[in-house]
Structures are given as structure tokens and as C-alpha cells.
Amino acid sequence: MIYLDNAATTAVSDAAKNAVNRGLEVFGNPSSLHGVGLEAEKLLRAAREKLAAALGVKDKEVFFTSCATESSNTVIFGAAQAHGRRRNRIITTTVEHPSVAEPVNELEKRGFDVVRVSPDDNGKITPEMIAQNVDANTLLVSCMHVNNETGYILPVERIFKAVKRKNPDTICHCDCVQSFMKLKFKAKDLGADCISVSGHKLHAPKGVGALYVKSGVRLLPLVYGGGQEGGFRSGTENIPYINAFAASTAELEPTIMKRYETVSMLKERLVNNLSGKEEISINSGDDCSPYVISVSVGRIKSETMLHYLESRGIYVSSGSACSKGKKSGVLSQFRIPDKYLDSTVRVSLCADNTAEDIDAFCQALLDGQKTLAKIR
Amino acid sequence: MKEIVLCKYGEIALKGLNKNTFEAVMVKNIKHRLRDMGKIEYSRSQSTLYIEPVDDVDMDELVDRLRKVYGIAKLCRAKKIEKSMDAVLSKETTDYFDESLENAKTFKVFAKRSDKHFALKSPEICREMGHVILERYPHLSVDVHDPDVTVTVEIRETNAFVHAKALDGAGGIPIGTSGRALLLLSGGIDSPVAGCMIAKRGAQIQAVHFEAPPYTSERARLKVERLAQIMAGYCGDIKFHCVPFTKIQEAIRDNCKEEFFTIIMRRLMMEIAVKIAEKEDIQCLVTGESLGQVASQTMYAMVCTDAVSTLPVFRPCIGMDKSEIVEISRKIDTFETSIEPYEDCCTVFTPKHPKTRPTLKDVEKEQQRFDFAPLVETAVNDTRTYYINAD
Numbered sequence: 040m041i042y043l044d045n046a047a048t049t050a051v052s053d054a055a056k057n058a059v060n061r062g063l064e065v066f067g068n069p070s071s072l073h074g075v076g077l078e079a080e081k082l083l084r085a086a087r088e089k090l091a092a093a094l095g096v097k098d099k100e101v102f103f104t105s106c107a108t109e110s111s112n113t114v115i116f117g118a119a120q121a122h123g124r125r126r127n128r129i130i131t132t133t134v135e136h137p138s139v140a141e142p143v144n145e146l147e148k149r150g151f152d153v154v155r156v157s158p159d160d161n162g163k164i165t166p167e168m169i170a171q172n173v174d175a176n177t178l179l180v181s182c183m184h185v186n187n188e189t190g191y192i193l194p195v196e197r198i199f200k201a202v203k204r205k206n207p208d209t210i211c212h213c214d215c216v217q218s219f220m221k222l223k224f225k226a227k228d229l230g231a232d233c234i235s236v237s238g239h240k241l242h243a244p245k246g247v248g249a250l251y252v253k254s255g256v257r258l259l260p261l262v263y264g265g266g267q268e269g270g271f272r273s274g275t276e277n278i279p280y281i282n283a284f285a286a287s288t289a290e291l292e293p294t295i296m297k298r299y300e301t302v303s304m305l306k307e308r309l310v311n312n313l314s315g316k317e318e319i320s321i322n323s324g325d326d327c328s329p330y331v332i333s334v335s336v337g338r339i340k341s342e343t344m345l346h347y348l349e350s351r352g353i354y355v356s357s358g359s360a361c362s363k364g365k366k367s368g369v370l371s372q373f374r375i376p377d378k379y380l381d382s383t384v385r386v387s388l389c390a391d392n393t394a395e396d397i398d399a400f401c402q403a404l405l406d407g408q409k410t411l412a413k414i415r
Numbered sequence: 416m417k418e419i420v421l422c423k424y425g426e427i428a429l430k431g432l433n434k435n436t437f438e439a440v441m442v443k444n445i446k447h448r449l450r451d452m453g454k455i456e457y458s459r460s461q462s463t464l465y466i467e468p469v470d471d472v473d474m475d476e477l478v479d480r481l482r483k484v485y486g487i488a489k490l491c492r493a494k495k496i497e498k499s500m501d502a503v504l505s506k507e508t509t510d511y512f513d514e515s516l517e518n519a520k521t522f523k524v525f526a527k528r529s530d531k532h533f534a535l536k537s538p539e540i541c542r543e544m545g546h547v548i549l550e551r552y553p554h555l556s557v558d559v560h561d562p563d564v565t566v567t568v569e570i571r572e573t574n575a576f577v578h579a580k581a582l583d584g585a586g587g588i589p590i591g592t593s594g595r596a597l598l599l600l601s602g603g604i605d606s607p608v609a610g611c612m613i614a615k616r617g618a619q620i621q622a623v624h625f626e627a628p629p630y631t632s633e634r635a636r637l638k639v640e641r642l643a644q645i646m647a648g649y650c651g652d653i654k655f656h657c658v659p660f661t662k663i664q665e666a667i668r669d670n671c672k673e674e675f676f677t678i679i680m681r682r683l684m685m686e687i688a689v690k691i692a693e694k695e696d697i698q699c700l701v702t703g704e705s706l707g708q709v710a711s712q713t714m715y716a717m718v719c720t721d722a723v724s725t726l727p728v729f730r731p732c733i734g735m736d737k738s739e740i741v742e743i744s745r746k747i748d749t750f751e752t753s754i755e756p757y758e759d760c761c762t763v764f765t766p767k768h769p770k771t772r773p774t775l776k777d778v779e780k781e782q783q784r785f786d787f788a789p790l791v792e793t794a795v796n797d798t799r800t801y802y803i804n805a806d
Contacts, residue, residue, distance in 0.1 A: 340763055410665075412668050413763065
């Protein structure tokens with residue numbers, strides 16, 4: 040099996056599996072006052088320290104959630120609840136993941152003033168394009184770090200700086216699901232007030248995410264109850280998965296640069312293998328994260344190519360896996376020509392992939408291009 | 416409280432000397448459908464089947480399953496009581512109808528006395544029972560012509576039964592009394608409806624599905640299997656034939672004119688279906704086609720497809736509007752599954768401008784550009800066959 044769909048989810052690492060087991064053995068409730076509970080609390084505390092260190096923030100600024108979707112919803116609805124009566128403008132981009140786009144759509148229905156910034160004709164978003172919409176009434180700017188469909192890296196450092204210059208009270212949220220532990224950055228570098236991250240994109244299991252909220256930024260919780268996570272996210276903590284998330288982070292942090300180089304070389308190889316081939320277009324340029332590569336093969340339907348590759352043991356996704364067959368509006372936002380929109384597959388890598396994997400993929404793609412029925 | 420279910424036959428009751436055969440098949444079907452529900456006793460009398468659970472069974476589930484058995488016109492849950500007027504008139508008995516009576520304005524009592532030795536005659540039973548009900552539910556009045564609720568009292572050999580509400584059964588005649596049919600099952604809305612309509616007229620259904628990976632996905636096939644599973648609730652276990660069709664699709668694309676793609680594809684599907692039908696001793700093909708719905712469902716197109724079939728091709732949806740087909744698919748509960756959006760990449764084989772008025776001569780000429788026979792043979796040989804049972 041050649042798995043090239045790491046932006047959808049990743050294989051669970053041994054370190055994460057062991058950490059899950061450890062978390063199952065330490066079965067106590069961290070809120071219990073006795074020793075059994077204390078053991079669980081220790082794991083939780085250590086995990087929080089690990090995540091905080093990786094993000095370069097204080098422990099108390101990190102909250103565990105069930106997934107990045109929950110993290111982003113918490114920021115967007117939490118900010119609207121806390122400040123919506125005084126300020127009601129929300130600025131975002133048209134290339135966000137649905138976990139940001141949909142809660143913003145919902146707030147628009149409830150009367151918020153939403154501005155969505157599209158990439159320019161070159162498929163880029165510049166700080167000015169965002170900042171020019173910021174006014175005294177602006178509550179929140181939500182802008183992803185790395186796009187999940189093309190790998191495009193948004194200049195969030197400069198975007199958030201420009202935003203803060205216009206209105207320092209604006210809450211800056213960054214969806215870092217595709218960049219955390221892949222690009223080297225700390226929360227301070229980005230200038231973000233809130234950051235969403237996910238465990239299962241980092242070889243931890245599905246069902247755990249985290250949210251960074253800078254101290255001083257006031258959000259209201261989505262979930263009320265027993266007051267866990269500093270009262271910000273009630274519900275007994277998922278110790279095994281939180282422990283696994285921390286273990287994966289610990290394993291990956293020291294190798295960010297090394298893995299980046301490996302994956303960059305893989306991307307280069309893929310691009311070289313396919314460059315100059317007729318009717319094949321690589322939609323992810325040099326301003327993109329090497330982990331995500333969008334490839335179009337003219338006139339061959341994405342799903343057809345996907346299932347063809349699958350028959351050769353190669354697993355990729357069409358557009359974005361979260362939207363299961365839905366046409367990608369995001370790709371058209373990146374100015375990918377119409378003729379390629381229906382014909383795009385996404386290759387997403389991890390450092391475990393090899394040059395042979397890339398060669399096998401390219402060969403299969405070219406074979407498929409030759410034999411598969413084309414759209415007329 | 417002991418509850419039983421009374422199933423009233425519809426058409427079977429009119430079958431004259433064949434009635435017993437039909438009845439026996441229906442009872443066999445019912446027993447098969449209820450086989451995992453615990454010990455149940457069956458008895459027949461006067462065009463009614465009495466289904467009496469011995470063990471404690473889930474009566475809601477039992478009734479749900481029975482409502483899908485073809486051959487039953489009406490069914491009602493009844494309370495089994497001691498054969499005495501005291502029992503008939505007891506509060507416990509009227510309580511059994513409490514909900515129906517509370518919500519009604521008018522009622523009547525209907526009595527049936529198959530045990531002629533019972534002390535009271537039917538009209539007397541009605542009078543007594545009516546009196547008791549009026550005393551306990553003073554808001555009601557009697558209406559013998561168009562009552563909201565009809566309370567029925569049946570006095571039989573060993574026991575009495577009372578019931579108030581008849582439910583509609585699935586109607587039709589029992590599966591297995593009209594031969595075998597092979598349904599071309601696509602995954603859309605129409606074909607499951609067509610299959611159930613033919614099954615309702617007593618046919619044993621088998622299904623054939625054509626898959627074309629990588630243009631169709633495994634999820635699409637699983638969806639079709641789920642549809643077959645829902646249908647099996649009505650049609651009984653379904654023998655499912657899954658035909659690998661990719662090579663044929665590609666050969667059509669490579670060798671024939673675009674405007675003929677769909678019609679030639681349909682003809683080859685029919686050809687394969689006929690071959691499977693012959694192996695399985697099946698007497699007809701069934702499709703979900705509705706006249707004029709799409710280009711391949713015009714009268715002209717059907718002339719061309721039927722030309723390859725040596726068996727009759729039944730199209731029970733032929734004269735129905737989409738909305739009517741949807742209505743039935745909701746009733747048999749296949750609609751929600753049919754509309755699940757799994758990308759069907761067969762659209763790459765769909766001509767932009769298909770021929771709506773093909774002539775058989777032109778189609779045959781176009782099809783002769785390539786010798787499909789070996790591919791058809793391989794497809795039939797590589798067909799995977801398995802059973803899909805009701806859940």
C-alpha cells in the first residue's frame with residue numbers, strides 16, 4: 040500500500056499507540072481528588088506542557104478538544120458570544136476549510152457582517168487584501184496557515200500584523216491543522232491570538248484536537264458542565280488520546296526541519312517526473328507547503344483517477360476528503376482553470392513516504408491518463 | 416396481556432381452487448420472515464391467518480415485518496381473552512382500545528360468532544359491548560354507517576379476540592406464486608420500486624448490478640447492496656449478481672459512435688441479464704424505466720434494447736411520473752438510500768447528445784463495429800453471485 044493521503048489523516052504511530060495504552064491503564068478521572076485521579080491528572084498536565092512548549096505558549100493557554108473543527112467553532116462562536124453585541128464584523132478567506140467557513144456562514148445568517156477575501160488573479164492573498172477590510176467594528180479575522188487542498192501557505196504573520204495595526208482589539212484566529220509540526224513556527228511568530236490544531240494529522244488517533252487561546256483574549260465556552268479545561272471546555276478529558284497527541288508532538292518536534300527537507304525532495308521528484316507532460320498541471324507552486332500537492336490530469340474525472348490509483352494500491356484524495364465527492368469551490372478560488380477543476384487529485388505526504396512511492400504514483404498517473412475514459 | 420395478530424387475505428381469498436396453494440406459500444413466506452422472532456403458532460380460518468406468539472416477542476417489530484409481506488391485505492393486533500361475556504365486557508378489555516376510543520367521536524361494535532354455541536348471538540354481543548363502552552366513554556356516540564372506530568369482537572372455538580384498528584398490509588399476492596424475475600438494479604430511485612412492484616405480484620426477485628471500477632466506486636456498489644437489503648424486507652432474500660462491466664464500457668467508447676454509447680450499453684446489459692436469467696431459470700427481466708424519462712427510455716430506444724432479449728422485459732414504472740415513483744420509494748423506504756450522493760463516473764461514458772430516436776438497423780450496424788461477444792462471455796463468467804438477506 041502506498042498511502043499518499045496524509046492531509047486527510049495519518050497512520051497512527053507506535054509512540055501514539057503506546058501512549059493510548061498508557062492512558063487506558065491510568066484510567067482515573069483527573070478531577071477525582073484521590074490518587075487514582077491524580078495519576079491521570081499528571082498525564083494530562085504533562086501533555087498540556089508538551090503542546091504548550093511546541094506552540095511556544097503558556098500551559099494555561101492550551102485547551103484540549105475533540106478535534107480541530109471543535110477548536111475553530113469554539114473560537115468563532117465563542118468570540119461572537121463574548122463580543123458580538125459590540126462588534127460584528129468577521130473577516131475570513133474564501134479558501135478556508137469547512138470547519139471555519141461553515142460556522143462563519145452560520146454567524147452571517149444570525150446577522151454578522153462577514154467579509155470573505157478571495158485570492159487575487161495569481162491565486163495569492165496579501166496582507167493588504169485582508170487589512171483593508173478591518174475597521175473599528177471588526178471582531179475576528181480567521182485565516183488558515185496552510186491550505187488543505189493546494190498546500191498554499193498564507194502569509195499569516197504579515198496578515199495578522201497588518202490587522203493588529205488597524206485594530207489591535209481584533210481577535211486573530213489561525214487554523215494550523217496542515218502546518219503544525221510540518222512547518223517550523225511558534226504562536227508568537229504567527230501573531231495569532233487563537234490557533235486550532237488536530238491530533239490525527241500528526242499520527243495520533245482521530246478524536247483529539249487542541250486550541251490555543253492567548254491569555255487576555257476573552258471567549259465564551261461552547262460547552263458548559265463540570266468545569267474541566269479551566270471551565271472553558273467541560274467534559275471529562277480524553278486522557279488516552281490527549282496523551283497520544285502529546286506523544287506524537289514530542290516525537291515530531293525535533294525533526295520538523297529534517298522532515299521538511301525529505302518531503303521537499305519528494306515533491307521536487309514528483310514535479311520533475313510530471314513536468315512537461317501533456318495535459319498535466321501541478322497546482323501547488325513554490326509558495327506551497329511541500330506536504331500537499333494538487334495535480335490535475337486534463338479530462339479525467341478525479342474520482343475515476345482516484346479509484347484507478349486505488350486499484351494499483353495507491354491512495355490519494357480527490358479535492359478534499361472532507362467534502363466526499365463535492366466539487367471543490369476552493370480550487371476555483373485558487374484560479375485553477377475550469378477544465379481542471381473536475382480532474383484534480385490531491386497527493387499529501389508524510390516523511391515516511393519514499394522516492395519509490397512517488398515514482399509509482401507518477402507512473403500510475405500517466406498509465407491512467409493513457410487508458411482511462413476521458414470527459415468529452 | 417396476550418396479543419395476537421390477525422392477517423386478512425386480499426386477493427388470495429378469491430383464488431377458488433388454488434386458494435390453498437397461495438395460502439400455503441404465504442404462510443411459508445411469513446414463517447421465513449419471522450423465523451428469528453421466537454416460537455410462534457399459526458392457524459387459519461375463514462381467510463384469516465392467526466399469528467399467535469408463544470414466547471415473549473417484540474410485537475411492534477413483528478407487525479412491521481408482517482406489513483411488508485405480500486398477500487396480506489389488512490392486519491390487526493388483537494387481544495386474546497377468555498371466551499365469556501364477563502371477559503368481553505371487562506374494563507381490561509375496553510382499556511385495550513383506550514387510545515382509539517379517547518380520540519374518537521363515533522364508534523360501532525361488530526361481532527362475529529364462529530362458535531354458534533356461545534350464549535349470546537352477534538347482535539346481542541354488539542348491544543352489550545356498545546352499552547359498556549358508552550358508559551365508560553360518555554363523549555362517544557354510536558354511528559353504524561361511518562364510525563371513527565370499529566370495535567370488533569370475535570368469538571372462536573377456544574377463545575375470544577377483540578380489536579379496534581386494522582392496518583393496511585402490503586397487498587398483492589405471495590412471493591413465489593408467479594415465477595422468477597431478474598431486476599436490473601442500478602442504485603437510482605426507480606429500479607427498487609420496479610422490483611417491489613413485480614414482487615408484489617408474486618414474483619421471486621433476483622437482482623443484477625453492473626459495476627465499472629474505477630469509474631464506479633466500491634461505495635456505489637455497497638449502496639446498491641443496501642438497497643437490495645431494504646427490498647429483501649418485501650421481496651425475501653435476494654440473489655444478487657454483480658457483473659464487471661468496465662471492459663465493455665471501454666470497448667464501446669473505443670469503437671462506437673458517441674451518440675450510440677448509451678443504447679449499445681443498455682443492449683449489452685440486457686444480453687448479459689438474459690444469459691444470467693437462462694442459467695437461473697428466470698422467466699422475465701424487470702427494469703425501472705419510465706417512458707420518456709431520459710434519452711435511453713424513449714419508445715425507440717426500448718425497441719432497440721428489447722430486440723436482444725429473448726425474455727419479456729417488464730417495466731412496471733413505465734406509465735408513472737417521477738413524483739409517483741418517488742412516492743412509492745418513500746413508502747418502501749428505499750428513497751433515502753437511493754439519493755445518497757456517490758459519484759457515478761459513468762457520466763464519462765454518457766454522450767452529450769444521445770440519439771433519442773435510434774433505429775434498430777442503425778444501432779445494430781454501429782454495434783457490429785466490434786465483436787462484443789467474447790467480452791460479454793467473460794463478464795458473465797466473472798459475475799459474482801451472492802445472497803442479500805433482509806436485515
